Amino acid sequence: xxxxxxxxxxxxxxxxxxxxxxxxxxxxxxxxxxxxxxxxxxxxxxxxxxxxxxxxxxxxxxxxxxxxxxxxxxxxxxxxxxxxxxxxxxxxxxxxxxxxxxxxxxxxxxxxxxxxxxxxxxxxxxxxxxxxxxxxxxxxxxxxxxxxxxxxxxxxxxxxxxxxxxxxxxxxxxxxxxxxxxxxxxxxxxxxxxxxxxxxxxxxxxxxxxxxxxxxxxxxxxxxxxxxxxxxxxxxxxxxxxxxxxxxxxxxxxxxxxxxxxxxxxxxxxxxxxxxxxxxxxxxxxxxxxxxxxxxxxxxxxxxxxxxxxxxxxxxxxxxxxxxxxxxxxxxxxxxxxxxxxxxxxxxxxxxxxxxxxxxxxxxxxxxxxxxxxxxxxxxxxxxxxxxxxxxxxxxxxxxxxxxxxxxxxxxxxxxxxxxxxxxxxxxxxxxxxxxxxxxxxxxxxxxxxxxxxxxxxxxxxxxxxxxxxxxxxxxxxxxxxxxxxxxxxxxxxxxxxxxxxxxxxxxxxxxxxxxxxxxxxxxxxxxxxxxxxxxxxxxxxxxxxxxxxxxxxxxxxxxxxx
RNA sequence: UGGGGCGUAGCCAAGCGGUAAGGCAACGGGUUUUGGUCCCGUCAUUCGGAGGUUCGAAUCCUUCCGCCCCAGCCA
Numbered sequence: 001x002x003x004x005x006x007x008x009x010x011x012x013x014x015x016x017x018x019x020x021x022x023x024x025x026x027x028x029x030x031x032x033x034x035x036x037x038x039x040x041x042x043x044x045x046x047x048x049x050x051x052x053x054x055x056x057x058x059x060x061x062x063x064x065x066x067x068x069x070x071x072x073x074x075x076x077x078x079x080x081x082x083x084x085x086x087x088x089x090x091x092x093x094x095x096x097x098x099x100x101x102x103x104x105x106x107x108x109x110x111x112x113x114x115x116x117x118x119x120x121x122x123x124x125x126x127x128x129x130x131x132x133x134x135x136x137x138x139x140x141x142x143x144x145x146x147x148x149x150x151x152x153x154x155x156x157x158x159x160x161x162x163x164x165x166x167x168x169x170x171x172x173x174x175x176x177x178x179x180x181x182x183x184x185x186x187x188x189x190x191x192x193x194x195x196x197x198x199x200x201x202x203x204x205x206x207x208x209x210x211x212x213x214x215x216x217x218x219x220x221x222x223x224x225x226x227x228x229x230x231x232x233x234x235x236x237x238x239x240x241x242x243x244x245x246x247x248x249x250x251x252x253x254x255x256x257x258x259x260x261x262x263x264x265x266x267x268x269x270x271x272x273x274x275x276x277x278x279x280x281x282x283x284x285x286x287x288x289x290x291x292x293x294x295x296x297x298x299x300x301x302x303x304x305x306x307x308x309x310x311x312x313x314x315x316x317x318x319x320x321x322x323x324x325x326x327x328x329x330x331x332x333x334x335x336x337x338x339x340x341x342x343x344x345x346x347x348x349x350x351x352x353x354x355x356x357x358x359x360x361x362x363x364x365x366x367x368x369x370x371x372x373x374x375x376x377x378x379x380x381x382x383x384x385x386x387x388x389x390x391x392x393x394x395x396x397x398x399x400x401x402x403x404x405x406x407x408x409x410x411x412x413x414x415x416x417x418x419x420x421x422x423x424x425x426x427x428x429x430x431x432x433x434x435x436x437x438x439x440x441x442x443x444x445x446x447x448x449x450x451x452x453x454x455x456x457x458x459x460x461x462x463x464x465x466x467x468x469x470x471x472x473x474x475x476x477x478x479x480x481x482x483x484x485x486x487x488x489x490x491x492x493x494x495x496x497x498x499x500x501x502x503x504x505x506x507x508x509x510x511x512x513x514x515x516x517x518x519x520x521x522x523x524x525x526x527x528x529x530x531x532x533x534x535x536x537x538x539x540x541x542x543x544x545x546x547x548x549x550x551x552x553x554x555x556x557x558x559x560x561x562x563x
Numbered sequence: 564u565g566g567g568g569c570g571u572a573g574c575c576a577a578g579c580g581g582u583a584a585g586g587c588a589a590c591g592g593g594u595u596u597u598g599g600u601c602c603c604g605u606c607a608u609u610c611g612g613a614g615g616u617u618c619g620a621a622u623c624c625u626u627c628c629g630c631c632c633c634a635g636c637c638a
Contacts, residue, residue, distance in 0.1 A: 007577080033638055068637065125636055134634055136565045170636055180566045182634050191636035210638050234567050234633055256568085258631095263574080311586060312575060318631055322574045325587045335600060342597095370600065401598080410596060445596045456596050526597045552598045 008314045010048065010255055014056060014225060017253075023224045026058030030084065031065045031098075031214070034076035034198075037284045038083045038292045040305070040326075041267045044260040047309035049227055050089040061094040061221055067213045069197035077198075083292040088302045098208075098217050099199045105208045105216055106160070108246050109171060109190060113152045117245050118189065119145055120155040121172045128170070131177070132185050138178035139185045145174065159192055162205045166192045173212075175241065183238050187211055215239040215252075223252040229259040230316065260312065261320040263480040264497075265290045271483070280496060281476070287544055288476045288500050298473060299521055299531030299546030304333040323475060327547050334521060334529040334546070339367045339374060342412065342458040343509040343524040343543075345470055347386035349433040349462065352417060355383035360461060363444070365413040379510050381414050384462040386508045388526075391457045392434055394422060399556055401454035403434070409455040412525065416442040416453055458525045465508035468541040471533070472502040507543075514538045521546070 017023045028049040032042065053060035062084060066072050084091075112118035121144045123131060133139035147155075159169055171190035179185055189212035194205050208216075215238075218226045226239075233256045243251045261267060266275075267290060275281050275289070284291050287298035295305065308329040312321050342365075360382035368374040387403065396404040403409050408418040421435040441448050445456075478497040479485055485495045509524075516522065520532045528548035536542040 031638095035638085065638070071637070128636075129634075132634060134565085137634095138565090139634090167636065172636095182566080185634085188636050193636080207636090209636075214638085230568070231632055232638090236567095258569085313577090315569095315576070317569050317576095319575060322587065325575070328587060331599090340597080366596095369595095369597085399598095412596060414596095453596090455598085458597075523597085523599085526599070528599095549597075549599050554598090556598080 009316070010052065010225070010227065010257060010314055011055075013253070013255060014052060017224070018056065025224070026053055026056040027061070027222055027224045028053045028058070028227060029061040029063050029096075029218065029221065029223050031063045031217070032080050033065045033068070033071065034073060034080060035068075035071040036076060036269050036272075038080055039267055039272070040262060040290045040292070040295065040308075041260040042083075043087060043292060043305050044309050044312065044314070045227065045229075046084055046087055046089060047306055048257070048314050050084075050091075051306075051309070052225070052227075058224070059094060060089070060091060061096055061223070062091040063096040063098065063217060063221070065210070065214065065217070066097055066099045066197070066199065067208050067210060069193060069195040069207065072198055074198050079293065086292065086296060086302055087305060094221075096217070096221060097199060098213050099197060101213070101217055101220055102200060102204055102208070104220060105213060108216060109156065109208075109212075110153070111246060112173065112189075113156060113171075114149055115245065116149060117174050118152070118171055119147050119174055120152050120159065120169055121145070121186070121188075122155075122169050125167055128188070132182065133177070135182070141177050142172070142186065145186070156190075159190070159206050160204075162194070164192055166194055168192065171206075173238075173241070175238075181234055181237060183211070183235050184241070187238060211235055211238050212242060215242050215254075216246075216248075218252040219243055219248045219250045222250050226252045226254045228254060228256055230256050230318075232256055256316065257314045258316055258318055261318075262290060262323055262326065263320050264323045264475040264477050264482075266477070266482050268483065271486075274492070275476075278492065280492060287471070287473050290476075297531075297534075297544065299334075299529060299544060300330050301333050301337075301521070304330040307333065320481070330547050331529065331550075334523065336370050337368075338521050338523040338529055340365075340369075340523045340525050341510055341513055342379065342460055343468075343470075343507060343513070343527070344386045344388050344458065344460050344465075345472075345504055345507050345524075345527065346389040347460075347465075347506065347508045348389045348392060348431060350385050350387050350417070350459070351433050351435050352383045352385070352438045353420065353435050354437045358383070360463065363413050377512050379413065379512070380461045380464040381411075382461045382463050385411070385459045386462055386465060387411075387434075387457050387459050389431075391455075392419070392431075394431075397557065397560065399560070400553075402457060403436075403455065408453050409457055410442070410445050410453045411459045412456050413445055414443070414459065415439060415445070416447060416451075458527075460508045460510050462508070464511050466511055466513055466539075466541060468507050468509050468513070468543060470504045470507045470530070470543045470545065472504060472545045474500050474502075476500050509541065513541055516541065523549075 030049045050060040121142045131140050170188045172186045175184045177185045190206045193207045236254050239254050285293035360380050362378040363381050364376050365379050391402040415438040417436040417438045423432045425432050479495045482495045516532045518532050518534045518536050529546040530543040533542040
């Protein structure tokens, strides 16, 4: 199903390493901090890490990078596990937590101190910042930089015991305060944090920082290729420094790639949180959110997301992928797999004046023209049906070939009908019903005399219709780059798409939809792909539109309007 | 202005000294009982700009320009 697309530079590196014998197997890891929900940007990293491991017969670990108890929560570890599983990846026995290595990290810190390569600094946060210098000016050595090994050992011991308050002391690597790389200016590797950790509880009150913990976690797990995003490029010398000074046997290679951006949405946790907390969406799993859980509720399939990640590849240049590519991926997947139904979102009554009596009949319909094995079903037809309001025009524009006065069209899988009369409400002027005649000879949709019609409409028998609710989703933002808009001073009110959610009531579906269960996907013919909402019930179904079908007519109509 | 990266079509992206893959989008056409799908075709004389090396440069060199990241005891 996944196409294993074109080579990218990470693959090249792996293949070289395998060929040269540097590595016999590939070991990667996906290392989220459990401090939020995963989004499509994470999916890129997940697909890269798990996908590469799978492709080369290696393995990929799921590791929670839980080194900061102030940010983390078990709720997030659960949701992350669910999301990665749902995407179709399996870490086997290799579920790890950085917090499982705290004791080892501590031992390594002692080693660094003993080697004279780490020291306890008693400057406050503000002073540390001042001593660090600026981008263009070198930093200055901390007055505590030359403390003796024993003093450092004692102090670090006291830090661990909880003798000090937060912010009073840190352990720092002794590297180079004049380095042009700010990350090398004696970075903090341990800080005092008196918070309860979601796994180690109150066992520790000192916690390692990312730079120190990450490379060591990778090393402990025998990672061969440690993939991360571009902003960590400047940290690579530090990553290597720790592993070198500590003399560990396993020294993974850090490789950076560009994170994913998608237009018409946002990926930053800050903005996403703002959307949720500001009530602009209904939660982290709102179907308009770019979160994995949101996409899932929207009806995106794991395969479509994997396909998407495969198509975008992995490179080092900043990128903004077009939303239409994601939509293409879900359409492609669902076109092959989604069973078809007929449903009318915005019903208009059609009375077939020459249809005999009050009776009805069963017509046969194909469940999926792309897959014969999905079989057929029967649909009831009768003298009163609903069609889509948009499929009738009293005064049809050019190139419109749906129903209009005097015009003949096909009702899919049923009959040709011809519009004879439009009945309007006396007071409101609204169309009450459209009166048509049908041609009994065209049963099934073909005319024995070879007569052709240009339009084929979907329809639902009024007497058999299942009334339901439908939520039409559209892109969250009306402008392609909300983050840049924000820098220009525009707020959410200016950039959010006011029509990103349209709730429709009184939609009329064919009776077969009663068999559908929450989570099922389907196509309503001529409308789009939908999924059955979790709140859906057989007698009162709720559908979420995942994505519309491509709409050539809308394009033509728009073009004509612009002329 | 210090350091680290990146510039190939509207978007993503191959290309690694031998004469610009592929996908999305767009546009045109064919098939069609979904204006869907599918099929066919069009879409970079040029790779951020300018010089240079070479028989030959997107690929090598020089220089200029543009964009992104870094001054958390976040990751």
